[in-house]
Amino acid sequence: MKKQNQFILRLSIIIVGAGIALFITPFFGIKQLSLQALFHSTEFQHIFFIIRIPRTLAAFIAGGGLAISGMVYQALFRNPLASPYTLGVSGGASLGAALCIAFGATGSLFGVSLISVGSFAGAVGAVLFVYSFAWSKGNNSITLLLAGVVVATVCSGLIMFVHYVTPLRHSFQIMRWIMGGVDGTSYTYFLIMAIPVGIYLLCVAFLLPQLDHFLTGDSLAHTRGINVARSRNIFIIITACAIGAIVSVCGPIGFVGIMAPHACRMLFPGTRHRLLALCSFLLGGTFLTFSDTISRTIAPPAEVPVGIITALVGGPFFLFILYRRKGEFHL
C-alpha cells in the first residue's frame, strides 16, 4: 500500500510539474508577465502568444522527444549510457549545421532555414552511415554503438576544422548553434519539429511492449515472438528521424535524453515501458521547459544557452537521485 501511495505521489508530482511547465513558465522571461497585464497590453500579448507559447511548446516537445528517444536507445542496446546522440546524431547534425554556416547557406528552403535542413540531413546521414556499416558487419549492437562513437568523434574533429578555417563571425555562429536552444522558435518551426515528433510518439506507443522484451535479451525476445532484427531497425530509423527533427530546430541539447528516462527508472523501479515512456516524456519536457525558463531569466537582459542550464541543473539533480537510490542500478 505504501509503495502504491508513493507511486501515485511521484506520478502526480510529474504531472503537476508538467502542468506548471506548460501553463506557468510562459509568464517568466526577460519581461515578467502577469495575467492581468496580458488582458490589457498588446505588447505583452505579442510576447506571450507569438514568442513565449511556441517557445514553451517547442521546449516541452523537444525535451519529451529527446527523453523518449533516449529511453528507446537505452532499451534497444541494453546500455544505460546510450542517449539520443549515441549513433552520431549530434555530431552529424552539428557538422551539417556548421558546414551550412561556413558556406554561407543561411537562406531558406520552403520556409525552413538551410541550417536546419543541413543539420537534419547531417543527423539522419550520420545514423544511416553508422547503421549501414553495422549492417554490413552483421547488425551487431556493439558494432553499432562503437561506429556511432567513432562517427561522433570524426564529426567533432571536422567541426573543429571548420571552426578553425572560417571567419570569426561564422565561428561564433557555429559555437552558438552547438550550444542549442529554443529561443526564437516560431509556430512554423514548432510545427516542423512537432509533426514528425508527434508521428514518432504515436509509432513508439504501438511498439512499446516490444521494448519490454529487448531488456530480456535478444534470444528470449526472439522466442517470445519479437522479430528482433526488424523491430530494432524500425526503432533505430524512426528514432533517428525524430531526433533529426528536434536537433534541426533546437540544436544538440544534451543530457535530457539520458537523464529523464534514468530518473524515471529510479523513481518507478520495475516499471514497464508503457508507463516509463509517459513519465519520461513528461519529465523530459518539464525539465527542458524549466531549463529554458531559467536560461532566459537568470541573467537578464541576456539569455544563457539552454544546453549550459540542462548540464548544470540536470547533472546535480541526477546525481542526487542516483545517491538516494537504494541497491544496484539496473536499466
Place this chain on the structure above:
Amino acid sequence: MALLNLKDLTVQYDQAAVVNRVNLSVHPGERWAIIGRNGAGKSTLVKTIAGLIKPKHGSVLLNDQVLEDFSARARAKTIAYVPQKLDTTIPYSVYDFVMLGRYAAMGLFSMPETNDHDLVSQALTFCDVADLQDRMMPSLSGGEMQRVLLAGALVQQASLLLLDEPTSFLDPAHERHFFDALDKAFTHNNFTILIVTHDINTAILSCTHVLALFDGTIHYCGTSQEFKSRCPEILNTLYGIPFEPFASTQQNTLVYGTWGQQ
C-alpha cells in the same frame, strides 16, 4: 503426424559444421533428452529449432511447415524456449516477466486480459514461484530464476518446449524442484519436450527418447528403453570414459556414473 521434423539439418560456424546432417522426427507428447559431450552441437541444435540460428543446409519443419515461413508470433505460439542462463539483468517483477510470455497471444495493444492473468498465476503455481511474484528478477537465486524462466515459457502455451541445459548451474535440490515443476506442467499440458542435459539419469528416467550427438552427428537416436539396454557401452563410446551402473533402490532401476579411469 510428427510435430517436429529435422531434415538433413546442417549448421556451420565459420566453415566448421557444428551440426551435421541431422534427421529427426519428434511426435506430440514425446520427451526427448539430447545428450553428448561439450561442443557436440546440442545447444546449437536446440537454438536452430528455436529459430535463433539459421541452418546452412536442410530444414526445420513444424507441423510440416518450414520454420522460416512462420511469423515471429506464430513461432512463439508453437515453440517455447528456456535458456541455460539469462545473460542480462531484467528490471521487472517476476509477475511482469512471466506475463511477457503472453506477448504472442495478445492483441495489437498487448493489454493482458483475465485469461492471461489466470495463465500466469497457474504457471507461477506449477513452478512453485507464486510467492515470489512481487519480487524483482535480479533478487532471485539461480534456482528460482530457472523456475521463473520455465513459468515464462509455460504461459506461451506452445506445443513444443525446448530446454537448453536448464539445470546446469543448479544444486541437486534446485534441480529436483525444477524437474518437479516440469513434471507437473507436463502432466497438465502434455506438450512435447526437448531437453539438453548432461544428466544421463534424467535422460533415462524422465524422458521417452534420447538423442545422443557426437561431433554434430547422431550417435544414437531412439527410445530411452533401448538406450538403457545399450548402456553403458553407448555412453563409453560417446564420452570416451568408462561408465558404471549403480542400483537405485528407490527407482528400482540402474543409474550411471563414472569415477575416472579404472
